[in-house]
Amino acid sequence: MDYKNIQELIKTVSDSQITCFEIETEGIRIKMEKKEDQVVVERIPASSTQIATATQDQLTRKNIEMQEVHATNIENDVSKNAAKTIxxxxxxxxxxxxxxxxxxxxxxxxxxxxxxxxxxxxxxxxxxxxxxxxxxxxxxxxxxxxxxxxxxxxxxxxxxxxxxxxxxx
The missing domain is CATH 2.40.50.100 (RNA polymerase II/Efflux pump adaptor protein, barrel-sandwich hybrid domain)
Incomplete structure (x- = not known):
């Protein structure tokens, strides 16, 4: 098995859904294994004191509206920061x-x-x-x-x- 064949084999396995591949030919043994990267996205509240205050306060219509506006502002800030990392x-x-x-x-x-x-x-x-x-x-x-x-x-x-x-x- 020559170098070009090995390169083609690597590319083929990389482009496929196969996660593990092993071959032995002409006295050469090749084993390839793919491990998928995991991305964990976690939403963290802006401040834990705001959450504690919100749960202790009586939920009124005005309170709920203010919390929704605050949450929207945080989401807008996050999307602006994400745009900077592109x-x-x-x-x-x-x-x-x-x-x-x-x-x-x-x-x-x-x-x-x-x-x-x-x-x-x-x-x-x-x-x-x-x-x-x-x-x-x-x-x-x-x-x-x-x-x-x-x-x-x-x-x-x-x-x-x-x-x-x-x-x-």
Whole structure:
């Protein structure tokens, strides 16, 4: 089984609903397992003292209306803050094309390929991903500046995991 076949296999399993896959062929054994990220959204009241006061007060029509207005204001504030966190169109997120180990420099003694604030051009090496003893250079697809490095040296990365944020020029 050659490298391209393994890459295609990884992509196929990643794009499918399969959560666990194992194959043994030509003396090579490959096992892949997907673990879905769980997102927990929890609504926390603005202030617990407001809740205690509301339960102790007699519920009148005016009280209920005021609480509804307050709740609406909090929801509006939350939606405004959520709008600020939406990624800008000028930001490119470089994702891992394979599962492997990330290296930020060519050797332990060398400088990192890039760091926050580095200017990059299309084709510049951002990092190396090692998969099955093969070293794969990950190159920039845009001209820009490194905004954030999302993975540390020698960390294991998953297929599709964000590695870098680059602001486009």
């Amino acid at each position: 990624p800008d169109e000028n930001i490119c997120i470089v994702k891992s094309p394979i599962v492997g180990t990330m290296y930020t420099s060519p050797s332990a003694e060398s400088k990192n390929f890039v760091k926050v604030g580095s200017k990059v051009k299309v084709g510049d090496t951002l990092c190396i991903l090692e998969a099955m003893k093969l070293m794969n250079e990950i190159e920039s697809e845009v001209d820009g500046e490194i905004l954030e490095v999302l993975v540390s040296n020698e960390d294991m990365v998953e297929y599709g995991q964000p590695l870098f944020k680059i602001t486009k020029n």
